[in-house]
Amino acid sequence: MSLTRYSEAALAILCVVGLLVSAGTAAAFTVSAEGVPEESAVGSEVSVTYTVDDPFTDTSNQWTLTGHTDLQNVSWTVTVLRAGSQVSQETYGSQNFSQGLDINNNGDQVRVELVGTTPEIENYTYQPREQYTVATLTRVSGNNENEFRNDTAHHYTQESREARAAIESAQAAIEAAGGNEEAEGLVDNAVSAYESENFQNAVDLAEQAENVAEQAQQSQQTTRTLLLVGGGLVVLLLLAGGGYYLLQQQGDDYDAL
Template sequence: MERTNSSRSSEFVAVLAVAVLLLSAVAVPVAAVSVAEEDVPSDAEVGTQVSATITLNELYQNPQLEQWRLSGETDLQNVTWTMVYYDQTGAKVSQESIDGQNVTGGSISASDGVSEVEVTITGTVPAVEEYTYDPEEEFTFAALSQTREGGSSSEIDSWATHHYTADSQDAREAIDAAGSALDDVSNEDAQGDYESAVDAYEAGNFDNAVTLAERAEEKANSAEQSQQTTQLILMAVGGLLVVGLLVGGVLYWRSQQDSYDKLG
């Protein structure tokens, strides 16, 4: 007996449902811990000591976990993590400090009444391994994960910070200024110097990058000024033409009037 289309469709739906269940079983769990507050610097100079504070709450939401550990990673050097655990009233339950770029804190447990964790990361900004103008150079300031019993973990969130040296920042600012000047005018010479400045920046030749960027900005400003001067001249010429036409019209009208008077 031939199988009907409806029976084939039913079997397909059943197979699809089983596949979805299997995928759900092996899917990587997603952390449901919330970031309540964050104070992470967006920029930092290489070699300086910086600090950030991140507060986590909703610690036992989906997936339903009564106990887990907080793990952290960072590119900061000479780094210390301070984790302060609070209960629902805001009272401190416990506190710990751990050194290292990769750390795992103590147990976060509902039975201990912990409802909020404040994480403070303090360390030294690392050197820039490779300079890139766009996108700007960044390092991982912090990456926090929820680690379960048995070793599985899922990322809560991560934060990246732009790092720079005094020389690289001077070069970046010079290139930024040149780029702004080029936004208002089209000039091949200025554009060429601008692109060369970016290349010099990414090669770490910051003095040359500043020189090229300043030259590009000067050429762009000069081209814009020349363009404005040309526009003013054209406007003046246009004005003179209008005046000339008006004067010519008046003279023609008068000549016509004189001719009419003589004929009369």
């Protein structure tokens, strides 16, 4: 094969590799988030930023972006960018917003900034933990709706957090003790008090349960120690008795001589 043919073959291979690489790195509709909390205190501020890249890939050329949040005192800022430069920006002040997007006059990235305060807790539940919707984002095209982001977080008050911590501590003590019926009953009562929003009573009951569990564990440890000591004494007595018996046998053998 001539050098020219080698060059042509190499060029063809490079083209194929290039196509494969291009296919592997093709743009795709993606969304990322920053600042989504796992939990937040009632009344505290939450600030989240969502970034949608390539918003018109694998979807229609016209669609509507909608958002919802349970946060209070809400501000949504929706910024459309093209190649990093701002194309447009809209601000919405309610828990829900809706904005149309069009491939002909919108960019290649949409940034959604959400700021609000953590809502009140309507219903206290120990398990599962109380949750609120940080944000949902949906792509609406005709009659088709695709919810592509849904973030939730646990919310709490100082009182509910202290009560939950006390109950969790009591549960850990019960587990360490290998279970205790009395302590478990107290924890059940503490959970009921928690869900009735009687947080101080929940703390008191949980602390009682923890004390009962710890006392039970100490009692078990004391019993085990006494059993070990008693077992050791039995072994010593057996050894002493065996030694005395051997000495007696040796003495009888000597007298017989």
